[in-house]
Amino acid sequence: xxxxxxxxxxxxxxxxxxxxxxxxxxxxxxxxxxxxxxxxxxxxxxxxxxxxxxxxxxxxxxxxxxxxxxxxxxxxxxxxxxxxxxxxxxxxxxxxxxxxxxxxxxxxxxxxxxxxxxxxxxxxxxxxxxxxxxxxxxxxxxxxxxxxxxxxxxxxxxxxxxxxxxxxxxxxxxxxxxxxxxxxxxxxxxxxxxxxxxxxxxxxxxxxxxxxxxxxxxxxxxxxxxxxxxxxxxxxxxxxxxxxxxxxxxxxxxxx
Numbered sequence: 001x002x003x004x005x006x007x008x009x010x011x012x013x014x015x016x017x018x019x020x021x022x023x024x025x026x027x028x029x030x031x032x033x034x035x036x037x038x039x040x041x042x043x044x045x046x047x048x049x050x051x052x053x054x055x056x057x058x059x060x061x062x063x064x065x066x067x068x069x070x071x072x073x074x075x076x077x078x079x080x081x082x083x084x085x086x087x088x089x090x091x092x093x094x095x096x097x098x099x100x101x102x103x104x105x106x107x108x109x110x111x112x113x114x115x116x117x118x119x120x121x122x123x124x125x126x127x128x129x130x131x132x133x134x135x136x137x138x139x140x141x142x143x144x145x146x147x148x149x150x151x152x153x154x155x156x157x158x159x160x161x162x163x164x165x166x167x168x169x170x171x172x173x174x175x176x177x178x179x180x181x182x183x184x185x186x187x188x189x190x191x192x193x194x195x196x197x198x199x200x201x202x203x204x205x206x207x208x209x210x211x212x213x214x215x216x217x218x219x220x221x222x223x224x225x226x227x228x229x230x231x232x233x234x235x236x237x238x239x240x241x242x243x244x245x246x247x248x249x250x251x252x253x254x255x256x
Contacts, residue, residue: 004063004083006211009084009176009202009204010079010200010202011074011187011189011204012056012076012079013077013078015078015189015191015197015200016057016078016079016081016082017078017082018160018167018169018189018191019056019057019059019079019082020057020082020086021160021161021162021165021167022158022159022160022167022169023059023158023160024059024160025058025059025062025063025086026112026182027059028059028060028063029062029063031060031093031112031230031233032038032059032060032062032064032112033063034058034143034230034248035110035112035248036063036064036067037249038142038228038248038250038254039088039108039110039140039142039177042140042226042250042252043107043139043140044139044140044252045066045106045107045137045138045139045140045235046090046107046140047107047136048069048092049068049069049071049105049106049107049108050064050068050069050071050106050108050109050110050132051071051072051073051102051106051108051109051110051112051131052064052070052071052072052073052110052111052112053072053073053097053109053110053114053127053131054073054074054075054097054111054113054114054117055072055073055079055080055083055092055219056076056079056083056113056114056192057075057079057082057083057086057253058072058079058082058084058086058087058090058092059086060084060110060112060113061083061087062086062087064110064199065087065090068107069092069106069222070087070091071090071091071092071102071106072087072090072091072092072093072177072248073092073093073094073095073096073097073100073102074092074094075094075095075096075097077094078094079101079117080094085101091218097111097127097130097131098118098123098126098127098130099126099130100130102134104134105134105135105139106135106136107133107135107136107139107140108135108139108140108141108142109131109134109135109139109140109141109142110141110142110143111127111131111142111143111144111202112142112143112144113144114142115127115144115145115208116145116146116206116207117204117206118207119181119182119205119206119207120207121209121217122217124209124213124214124216124217125220125221128217128221128223129221131221132221132222132223132253134193135253136253137253138252138253139252140250140251140252140253140255141218141223141249141250141251142248142249142250142251143248143249144230144233144246144247144249145209145214145246145249146208146244146245146246146247147208147209147211147214147247147249148180148181148208148209148210148211149211150245150247151183151208151245152173152242152243152244152245153172153173153174153175153183154173154239154243154244154256155170155171155172155173155237155238155239155240155242156169156170156171156173156234156237156238156239156242157169157170157171157237157239157244158171158237162192162205162256164194165191165192165193166191166192166193167189167190167191167192168189168190169187169188169189170187170188171185171186171187171188172184172185172186173185173206174186174192175191179206180251181207181208181209182205182208183205183208184204184205184206184209184241185203185204185205185206186201186202186203186204187201187202187204188200188201189201189202198212211247213250215249218249218251221251222254223252223253224252224253224254225249225250225251226246226249226250226251226252227247227248227250228248228250229245229246229247229248230245230246230248231245231246232242232246233246250253
């Protein structure tokens, strides 16, 4: 399964350190502030405990922690190591978002990124049901996703440097004719240190679900669902005339 592959992909392990060069916490700030504003508007519990699933290198958490007490879960040790250094105030756990169990509940469970690594409906049901189990009554679940109806193939470029090491990443998204329920995200890394150049590439399979599927699974897990637009988070990385439309799904836990 694709989630399990994150344990071995270089992007999330050996090359996880490049995250801080090509996408700093300032780059995450605008996106995270939009999500934080939505949470403040819709949260009914009055608390501030936030659980971030698939938290990666903690870029979102740098902004989340200004408002919330943050706990993160990710399947990649490489990413968690970076997240803990960036956000020593947060608590991080190694775990699979389908099956982890923390034995505590939160006011908010958030997946602002990485839900695409869920590629089957059964896995998606597991993730959303597990999120519900970790929410207080009236707690809020928020996730950002692209729907199958709106998704288009795109190309992206990300660059960054610390003065000595320069990183350029090209990403191509391609919808598979053989399996239109997924798309391939192929990344090509160019890492240059002085006159030495290293390159590598990986192809990740990302899930595509219809809007109806998202709504049905969220409602079946006990959520009262609302939708907001998020169509410009990746604009500065897009090449050409591409569009990367996303939806922010929010759900208050009304029953489980």
